[in-house]
Amino acid sequence: MTSKEQNLASKDLLKLVNETPNKKLKSNFDESRTLNTYLDIFKSRIYEIQKNLIHSGKKVNGESIKNILLRIDEIKRKLLPIFYEYNIRIAFIELLSFKE
Incomplete structure (x- = not known):
């Protein structure tokens, strides 16, 4: 559904x-x-x-x-840490590629 x-x-x-x-x-x-x-x-x-x-x-x-x-607030709260972790990983990858 x-x-x-x-x-x-x-x-x-x-x-x-x-x-x-x-x-x-x-x-x-x-x-x-x-x-x-x-x-x-x-x-x-x-x-x-x-x-x-x-x-x-x-x-x-x-x-x-x-x-x-409908647990709408729970879904929003669970997504924020995922985006936060993703942003940190991308920033780290960019930092590594910038140093090279």
Whole structure:
């Protein structure tokens, strides 16, 4: 699943959770039970994220919750050390070639 599809899926689920907070799919099918369970877990995760944002003193809005759900901040933090190490290696190679 691409990040765009994940983003759309997250938005659809957030919309579904917000529009129908106390409604559940009623059916005997396993899919409906599975979806209801997933929605309950997703809702709990959103409340947990909201609580953590409040306790850390950060701004609580849909964008910050989405970023945490999709781990966007983690990806940015992991990329910075890679670029830093790459820049150091290139600078070292250039220094060696300059001395020759």
